[in-house]
Amino acid sequence: MVVLVAWFVANVGNAIQDRDIPHGFSFLDREYQTPIGQHFLPYESSDTFLYAFIVGATNTLIVSVVGVVLATALGTFIGISRLSTNWLASKAALVYIEFFRNVPLLIQLFFWFYIVLALPPVRDGYVVADRLYLNNAGLSIPWPSVRSADAALAWIGLATVAVVAGIAVHRWLVRREARTGSSPDPLLIGVMTTFFIGAVGWLVVGAASGGAPFTTSLPAPQGAFDRISGGFTMSGGLMALMAGLVMYTASFIAEIVRAGIQSVSRGQTEAARALGLSSTHTLRQVTFPQAMRLIVPPLISQYLNLTKNSSLAGAIGYSDLTNVAKTMTQTAPAISIFLMIMLAYLALSLTYSLIGNLYNRHISFGRR
Amino acid sequence: MIAGAEPINNSALRPPHSERGFVGWVRANLFGTWYNSLLTVASVIVIGAILLFGIRWVISDADWTVIATLGGQMIIGQYNTELACPSQNCFWRPQASLLLVTILLGMAWGVAGGGLTKRIAIGISVALAAFALLPYSFERMGMDVRLLLAANIPAVGLGWAIARYTPLGTGRGIALSAIAVFLVTLILVHGVPNVPGLEPVPVRHWGGLMLNLLLAVAGIVISLPVGIVLAMGRRSRLPVVKLLCVVFIEVFRGVPLITLLFMSQVLVPLAFPENFPQNSLFRAGVVITLFSAAYMAENVRGGLQALHPGQAEAARALGLPGWQTMLFISLPQAIRNVIPAIVGQFISLFKDTTLVYVIGMLEVVAISRAYIQGNTEYLASAKELFLFLGLVFWVFTYGMSFVSRRVEKHLGIGVR
Numbered sequence: 001m002v003v004l005v006a007w008f009v010a011n012v013g014n015a016i017q018d019r020d021i022p023h024g025f026s027f028l029d030r031e032y033q034t035p036i037g038q039h040f041l042p043y044e045s046s047d048t049f050l051y052a053f054i055v056g057a058t059n060t061l062i063v064s065v066v067g068v069v070l071a072t073a074l075g076t077f078i079g080i081s082r083l084s085t086n087w088l089a090s091k092a093a094l095v096y097i098e099f100f101r102n103v104p105l106l107i108q109l110f111f112w113f114y115i116v117l118a119l120p121p122v123r124d125g126y127v128v129a130d131r132l133y134l135n136n137a138g139l140s141i142p143w144p145s146v147r148s149a150d151a152a153l154a155w156i157g158l159a160t161v162a163v164v165a166g167i168a169v170h171r172w173l174v175r176r177e178a179r180t181g182s183s184p185d186p187l188l189i190g191v192m193t194t195f196f197i198g199a200v201g202w203l204v205v206g207a208a209s210g211g212a213p214f215t216t217s218l219p220a221p222q223g224a225f226d227r228i229s230g231g232f233t234m235s236g237g238l239m240a241l242m243a244g245l246v247m248y249t250a251s252f253i254a255e256i257v258r259a260g261i262q263s264v265s266r267g268q269t270e271a272a273r274a275l276g277l278s279s280t281h282t283l284r285q286v287t288f289p290q291a292m293r294l295i296v297p298p299l300i301s302q303y304l305n306l307t308k309n310s311s312l313a314g315a316i317g318y319s320d321l322t323n324v325a326k327t328m329t330q331t332a333p334a335i336s337i338f339l340m341i342m343l344a345y346l347a348l349s350l351t352y353s354l355i356g357n358l359y360n361r362h363i364s365f366g367r368r
Numbered sequence: 369m370i371a372g373a374e375p376i377n378n379s380a381l382r383p384p385h386s387e388r389g390f391v392g393w394v395r396a397n398l399f400g401t402w403y404n405s406l407l408t409v410a411s412v413i414v415i416g417a418i419l420l421f422g423i424r425w426v427i428s429d430a431d432w433t434v435i436a437t438l439g440g441q442m443i444i445g446q447y448n449t450e451l452a453c454p455s456q457n458c459f460w461r462p463q464a465s466l467l468l469v470t471i472l473l474g475m476a477w478g479v480a481g482g483g484l485t486k487r488i489a490i491g492i493s494v495a496l497a498a499f500a501l502l503p504y505s506f507e508r509m510g511m512d513v514r515l516l517l518a519a520n521i522p523a524v525g526l527g528w529a530i531a532r533y534t535p536l537g538t539g540r541g542i543a544l545s546a547i548a549v550f551l552v553t554l555i556l557v558h559g560v561p562n563v564p565g566l567e568p569v570p571v572r573h574w575g576g577l578m579l580n581l582l583l584a585v586a587g588i589v590i591s592l593p594v595g596i597v598l599a600m601g602r603r604s605r606l607p608v609v610k611l612l613c614v615v616f617i618e619v620f621r622g623v624p625l626i627t628l629l630f631m632s633q634v635l636v637p638l639a640f641p642e643n644f645p646q647n648s649l650f651r652a653g654v655v656i657t658l659f660s661a662a663y664m665a666e667n668v669r670g671g672l673q674a675l676h677p678g679q680a681e682a683a684r685a686l687g688l689p690g691w692q693t694m695l696f697i698s699l700p701q702a703i704r705n706v707i708p709a710i711v712g713q714f715i716s717l718f719k720d721t722t723l724v725y726v727i728g729m730l731e732v733v734a735i736s737r738a739y740i741q742g743n744t745e746y747l748a749s750a751k752e753l754f755l756f757l758g759l760v761f762w763v764f765t766y767g768m769s770f771v772s773r774r775v776e777k778h779l780g781i782g783v784r
Contacts, residue, residue, distance in 0.1 A: 005612060008639040015638040086404050087397035088411040102765040103758040104719040106733055111758065114740075114750035311624035315725070322627050334634040338627075346622050 016335070027332040028053075034327060037319040038235040049332060056324030057344050063241060063320065064307040064348065070246045071306060072299075075253025082258045093254065100251035105309055108248055112240035113316040119236070122227060133219050133228045139239055140219035143232035151209040158201030166194030237318035241310065249306045253299065260295035261287060292363050300356035304349050321345075431749040435756050438739055439504065442757075445575015445730045447557075452573030456565065462578050463516040465553035470496065470520045472549055474527020475542050484774055493524040550585065557582070571649040575730035577760070579649075583731075584718040587657045591717065592710070594657065595664025596703075600694065602669055613665070620662035628655050630726045652724045660717040667709040671702030704779060711772035715765045722761075733757060 032052040033045050040062055043055045081093035100108070117136060119125065125135025133140040146152045170190030177186060206212045219231030234242075264287050272286040273279070314323030325341050382388065398408045435442075440459075446452050448459045470493050477489040500517035502509060531537035536545060557578070559568035574582070601613035620628070632655040633648060675698055683693040703710070725734035736757060740750045 011640060012635070012638045084407065085397070085400060086407045086411070088415070089407055092411060092415055098766065099758075099762060102715070102719075102762045102769070104722045104733070104761055106722045106725070107754050107758045107761065110733065110737060111751060111754040114747075114754065118748060118751070308624040311626045312723075314626075322624060322630075325627075326630055329634065334631070338631045338635065341627050342619065342623055345624065345627075349622050 024333065025336050027336070030332075032328070034331075036324060037317060038238055039319065049328060052324060053321075053328070053340060053344075056319060056321040059319055059324075060307070060310055060313075060321040060344075061348070063238070063245070063310045063313070063318075064303075067242060067245045067249065067306050067310065068303050070242070071249040071253055071302075074246060075250035076257050078250060079254035079257025079261070082254060083261055097251045097254050100247050101255070105244060105248045106312055106315060109240060109244040109312055109316050112243045113237065116236040116240045122221070130220075131218065133221075135228075136236060137228065138233045138235045140228045140231050140233045142216050142218050144214040145217035147211055147215055148209055151205050151211075152214060154209075155201055155205045155214070158205065159198050162194045162197035162201065165197055166190045169193045235318065237313065237316045240316050241313050241318050245306055245310060248309070249302055252302050252305070256295055256298045256302065257291075260291035263294050264290045289363065293360075296356060296360045296363065300352055300360075303352050303356070307348055307352070308345065430752045432752055432756075434740075434746045434749045434753050436504075437746070438736060438753070439508070441576060441735055441739070442732050443576045444578050445732075445735050446573045447569060447575060447578065449573070452569050453567065456567065457512070458567075458569060459513055460516060461556045461559075461566075463513065465549075465556050466496065467516065467519055467523045468549045468552060470523040471527035471530070472542065472546055474524035474529075475531040475536065475545060476527075477524070478528040478531025479537055479539065479542060488771075489524050489527075493520040496520040550589070553582075571647050572729075574649065575732075575735050577732045579724070579729060579731045580718070580721040583653055583656060583721040583724065584714075586653055587660055587717045587721070588714050591657045591660040591664050591713075594661035596668050596699065598661060598665035599668035599672060602665065603672060617662045617665050620659050621666070625656070625659050625720055626723050626726050628659060629723060633727050648727050649729060652727055652729060656717065656720060656724075659720070660713060663713050663716075664710065667706050667713060668702060670709070671704075671706035672698060674705060675702050707772065707776055707779070711768060715768050718765060718768070719761065732760075 028050040029048055031046050032049050034052070035045055036043055036052065036055055036059075039055050039059060041055045041058050043052065047055075078093045078096055081089045082097065084090050084093075119134065119136040122133075122135045122137055125133055125137075127133055131142055167190065170186050173184060173186035173189060176182070177184075202212065217230045217232075219228045219233065221227065222229045268286055268290065269282055272282040277285065310320055311322035313320040314326065321344055322341065325337050329337050383392070399405045440448070444459070444462055447462065448457070452458070470489075473489040473492060477486045480486070497518045497520045500514040531542075535541065556566070557569070557574065558571070560566045561568055598613050598617060601609050602617065604610050604613070629652055632651040636651045636654065679701065680693050680698055683697040684690075688697070722731060722733045724731050725737070730738065733754075736753050740746050740753065746753075
């Protein structure tokens with residue numbers, strides 16, 4: 001095998017020299033000169049290859065993070081439904097899992113994509129309360145817009161302080177509850193602390209800079225063609241991609257959650273109930289913490305799968321990292337771009353693994 | 369006996385009417401507690417709405433003609449067109465391969481001697497034969513095509529007879545026959561130069577579900593042994609071998625398959641000498657197989673790690689050399705314990721065969737998409753088409769996981 005690998009590497013080396021295959025990274029400073037569909041970072045065709053690559057990577061990153069959050073929520077819900085004593089809920093969850101898990105993601109993406117394409121044109125689109133616009137150009141929703149960058153940054157700083165303070169208060173109250181037994185609701189008080197500091201900060205920053213730090217930008221039809229401007233518009237491709245990715249990954253997450261909860265021995269639940277814990281408390285304080293130890297590792301690998309699967313976006317017209325890079329190979333050396341893609345996905349995977357492993361260490365037993 | 373004591377009626381009273389039968393089941397499973405009742409009502413509303421909307425759409429609004437129009441293209445793609453197969457009928461070649469597979473199924477039935485295998489073999493052959501009755505005109509679906517489809521029923525019987533009355537009727541016989549059938553299928557589909565009736569069909573014209581199945585079968589057969597070798601390499605004590613295996617596995621697992629496939633068109637040709645015979649299908653097959661092998665390696669490694677070290681130690685103590693310990697003691701137990709994960713990987717490999725669209729191969733999803741884009745009058749019924757394709761894939765993948773569950777049960781995995 002070592003010989004085989006060496007042979008391949010030698011062949012590639014020879015090919016690059018003999019056949020004049022372009023290589024190197026000097027193209028990164030050239031202008032990319034190709035439009036990118038939906039993008040979250042500002043982008044012009046005159047930007048460089050390197051920047052365009054970063055724009056593509058950001059597109060993938062955003063799909064990945066939002067997808068992970070939504071898929072975890074949906075998957076947990078379905079996984080718990082699967083274990084419900086309610087026959088109907090359990091069987092409905094089973095049907096969901098067996099169907100979405102067993103159908104190739106590409107087919108699901110095309111299905112959603114053609115449903116989105118079949119939406120009415122902008123003028124006849126659906127409008128909800130003059131706030132939401134749904135049509136074949138995508139879904140437009142209200143979105144915060146920054147009035148002055150300083151005020152916005154100041155408030156974001158204060159909001160971070162508020163979250164940290166909320167968590168600190170919560171932990172302090174939990175510890176006090178464990179020590180003294182008196183129990184004000186730590187969660188409620190923690191959240192209230194956060195909201196209080198955040199609201200006061202909002203007012204203070206607003207008074208100091210003469211207006212709220214963020215305003216809401218509402219989508220509204222404009223111009224001769226009634227195009228929607230303002231707010232945030234999710235393109236049809238992105239909508240289909242999110243729907244497909246989230247529903248597909250949720251079916252795997254549901255199975256992981258189900259297996260994790262089922263692995264907690266019945267004795268644990270029974271003991272908790274015998275001690276007089278309510279069923280919500282049993283789930284939250286006894287079952288879930290133990291199940292999490294089994295759920296987290298495969299969950300991380302599902303997050304990675306979701307990120308990698310988002311590379312199918314190209315098929316339905318969303319410019320993710322792979323799609324942008326693929327277009328780049330028409331004007332830049334493919335070998336260099338392949339290396340860059342590998343590094344980018346590797347960086348994403350390592351970040352997820354790192355976060356996951358830190359969390360996993362936080363929740364797992366001490367070594368026995 | 370004490371006088372006056374009444375004979376005790378031993379038969380216990382039946383539970384009250386509200387606790388047994390249908391009413392009891394409903395009370396226990398749907399309306400046990402107040403929140404359970406609430407959940408039931410909510411589920412009924414949601415499921416009812418989906419069913420009502422769905423059934424109305426399926427019956428009245430949906431337009432399924434696109435599936436009938438595409439017909440055979442979904443199964444073999446452009447294989448039988450004038451371009452791929454000039455002035456002859458090539459449809460019989462995939463069909464003959466199908467008959468060989470049915471014969472194999474019949475042999476499996478003959479060896480297993482009834483039960484589930486029998487039902488699967490007969491069920492599949494009858495379902496295939498039923499396609500002969502499709503209400504197409506005879507111009508679109510000739511008598512020869514229909515007869516070859518109907519021949520699946522005698523074929524399954526033939527396979528059963530072969531297994532019963534010839535020496536091929538053993539597990540080993542079936543395994544050898546399966547390899548032979550796969551090779552013959554490849555030869556049939558690919559064609560042989562200068563043989564009349566078997567003109568070669570360029571691989572770029574292969575397509576449809578046939579392509580998915582060929583890639584999946586080749587991938588499944590090759591990726592398992594490659595994965596096992598990689599797993600053993602990763603546990604090897606030789607640092608170079610270990611490093612190579614780790615790098616290979618992590619690179620293939622870290623990058624999306626679609627990127628690998630697309631790069632295979634650029635990089636794999638460079639890795640071979642300039643005049644090495646190859647084509648895009650070969651490259652796609654290699655990449656899909658290696659990708660799957662990397663995941664397979666991790667599954668097998670999991671199985672090897674979970675094995676008690678005492679097993680290998682005992683084997684060594686009995687004097688077995690290292691490779692025999694691995695081959696006859698560790699591997700069989702490790703693989704047996706990770707069958708569910710391996711079958712899961714097979715299923716994902718089959719689903720991943722749809723991704724060869726990136727390199728322009730017209731597998732079943734790609735050809736359907738191309739058809740929709742080429743015939744815009746069907747644009748509105750694209751949903752119906754992809755829903756149908758979803759169901760087709762579901763039948764295959766669910767079938768695989770069903771058989772795997774039966775095998776696990778048969779082997780008693782997870783039961784001590």
